[in-house]
Amino acid sequence: MEQRHFAVLVVGAGASGLGAAIRLAQAGVGDLAVLEKAGALGGTWRDNTYPGCACDVPSALYSYSFAPNPEWTRAFAGQAEIRAYLQDTAERFGVTGKIRYGVEVTRAQWNPREARWELATSRGPYTARILVAGTGPWHEPLIPDLPGLADFPGEVFHSARWNHGYDLTGRRIAVVGTGASAVQFVPEIVPRAGRLHLFQRTAQWVLPKPDHPVPGAERFLLRRFPALRRALRSAEYGAMETLGFGFRHPWLLRQVQKIGLAHLRLAVRDPVLRRALTPDYTLGCKRLLMSNTYYRALTRSHVDVHPTAVRSVDGTRVIGADGSSAEVDAIIFGTGFHILDMPVSSCVFDGDGRSLDDHWKGSPQAYAGTSVAGFPNLYLLLGPSLGTGHTSAFMILEAQLRHTVAAVTRTLGTEGTALTVRPEVQAAFNAEVQAALPGTVYQAGGCSSYYTDVNGRNSFSWPFSTGRLRSRVGEFREADYEISPAAGLG
Numbered sequence: 007m008e009q010r011h012f013a014v015l016v017v018g019a020g021a022s023g024l025g026a027a028i029r030l031a032q033a034g035v036g037d038l039a040v041l042e043k044a045g046a047l048g049g050t051w052r053d054n055t056y057p058g059c060a061c062d063v064p065s066a067l068y069s070y071s072f073a074p075n076p077e078w079t080r081a082f083a084g085q086a087e088i089r090a091y092l093q094d095t096a097e098r099f100g101v102t103g104k105i106r107y108g109v110e111v112t113r114a115q116w117n118p119r120e121a122r123w124e125l126a127t128s129r130g131p132y133t134a135r136i137l138v139a140g141t142g143p144w145h146e147p148l149i150p151d152l153p154g155l156a157d158f159p160g161e162v163f164h165s166a167r168w169n170h171g172y173d174l175t176g177r178r179i180a181v182v183g184t185g186a187s188a189v190q191f192v193p194e195i196v197p198r199a200g201r202l203h204l205f206q207r208t209a210q211w212v213l214p215k216p217d218h219p220v221p222g223a224e225r226f227l228l229r230r231f232p233a234l235r236r237a238l239r240s241a242e243y244g245a246m247e248t249l250g251f252g253f254r255h256p257w258l259l260r261q262v263q264k265i266g267l268a269h270l271r272l273a274v275r276d277p278v279l280r281r282a283l284t285p286d287y288t289l290g291c292k293r294l295l296m297s298n299t300y301y302r303a304l305t306r307s308h309v310d311v312h313p314t315a316v317r318s319v320d321g322t323r324v325i326g327a328d329g330s331s332a333e334v335d336a337i338i339f340g341t342g343f344h345i346l347d348m349p350v351s352s353c354v355f356d357g358d359g360r361s362l363d364d365h366w367k368g369s370p371q372a373y374a375g376t377s378v379a380g381f382p383n384l385y386l387l388l389g390p391s392l393g394t395g396h397t398s399a400f401m402i403l404e405a406q407l408r409h410t411v412a413a414v415t416r417t418l419g420t421e422g423t424a425l426t427v428r429p430e431v432q433a434a435f436n437a438e439v440q441a442a443l444p445g446t447v448y449q450a451g452g453c454s455s456y457y458t459d460v461n462g463r464n465s466f467s468w469p470f471s472t473g474r475l476r477s478r479v480g481e482f483r484e485a486d487y488e489i490s491p492a493a494g495l496g
């Protein structure tokens with residue numbers, strides 16, 4: 007009989023879920039499974055296969071500290087390499103056998119009497135004492151609800167679900183959105199497009215990307231001398247941290263903006279286009295972008311930049327809010343993800359049958375971005391209020407994993423125990439975060455971004471240093487939690 011009850015169930019086999027499985031296994035938690043709805047691991051790096059897809063923090067930093075990779079062939083690795091890294095790491099640390107593919111979790115409900123999570127999945131029920139959600143904030147593509155889109159007769163897809171079967175050669179293409187993905191794929195498809203219309207609601211800050219191939223000799227040295235790997239990681243961490251310091255002291259960013267403006271000036275001679283591409287808010291207010299090819303691609307004669315949001319689609323025409331329009335064969339959305347309205351929050355329920363959504367009412371809140379008052383034995387990876395906008399998700403994740411592993415091993419140490427973060431601890435944590443946000447560029451930078459939720463609250467950003475994130479989030483303090491035996495066992 008297939009095992010259906012586990013000490014720990016991890017949902018999602020992306021960087022977070024795999025990291026959790028590895029760290030928990032290393033801590034001696036063997037009774038564990040990873041439920042993954044897709045047929046392969048990798049999450050973000052499995053789903054995003056658009057041309058030019060790559061990370062935008064240096065690869066030495068965009069990797070697990072416990073699994074350094076001296077083999078990166080570029081300073082900022084591409085999608086295929088990152089995906090292969092996740093696959094290799096999962097194999098090397100022996101967790102691939104823990105993954106159950108094709109299992110979508112549709113509901114998870116805490117049963118207080120049994121002190122366990124009860125899951126409904128596409129492959130039947132599962133139960134577990136502890137639930138770790140690694141379902142990814144950048145997972146569910148966001149396509150704006152445009153009037154007329156459903157009747158568009160041409161090809162439509164989102165960058166995270168790239169249709170490689172559709173040949174873009176010679177086509178008239180509308181690209182909607184100018185975020186991190188669009189900045190990567192637009193330069194790649196411009197040479198093939200017959201005409202490309204870029205609809206840009208907001209001009210972005212785009213800095214030069216210090217990307218380069220890593221020479222074989224450097225890879226050899228990194229392979230040979232672990233101290234060198236550590237030094238590279240520290241140097242990259244320091245560089246990103248300098249930027250982070252600026253994000254907390256926005257007046258300092260004027261100097262960095264000068265680099266962005268010079269980058270734009272060098273690539274774009276046409277003053278009208280340059281004006282359209284010049285941001286009107288402080289750098290860092292939205293996620294920072296880097297590219298050496300984006301601006302130049304937009305100067306090509308068959309590219310039209312429409313500095314406007316899209317209002318609607320009418321037959322084969324995409325219509326901008328400013329009245330401009332474009333006749334196209336295909337629409338590609340680079341419009342991001344459901345980040346603060348993740349689907350998972352509507353299917354995780356507390357002991358009274360209230361979902362995370364019911365608790366949050368549009369403003370996600372957790373303690374240390376990880377545990378949620380009212381939801382015993384639940385840990386969210388890359389949860390609310392931990393986003394930095396400049397550094398690696400792996401750094402945030404690993405701090406959370408230290409916290410989570412300590413909590414899990416404490417819980418499993420005693421039969422029937424449930425750990426629930428104290429509401430007052432969660433409230434104090436969030437009050438501290440919210441009090442510090444107004445001074446940061448995320449809040450003071452004069453933009454609207456996906457960091458802000460439907461209630462106008464920034465539920466995404468961490469306003470302090472990443473050093474503080476690592477110590478604060480990484481620390482598990484038993485006193486922060488109510489420790490209860492199951493009612494039925496107590």
Ligand SMILES: Cc1cc2nc3c(=O)[nH]c(=O)nc-3n(C[C@H](O)[C@H](O)[C@H](O)COP(=O)(O)OP(=O)(O)OC[C@H]3O[C@@H](n4cnc5c(N)ncnc54)[C@H](O)[C@@H]3O)c2cc1C
Binds near residue numbers: 051
């Ligand atoms: C194009 C792109 C580029 C990025 N670049 C960077 C970068 O340079 N630096 C950086 O720090 N971050 C970057 N990010 C953010 C990136 O998502 C994170 O760094 C990281 O990969 C997230 O990993 P995750 O495991 O938390 O989520 P994901 O990678 O999204 O994995 C979640 C997994 O959960 C599964 N899942 C979801 N719901 C269910 C369910 N109900 N049941 C079962 N399985 C489920 C999914 O199928 C998926 O495999 C990027 C994101 C995107 C989209």
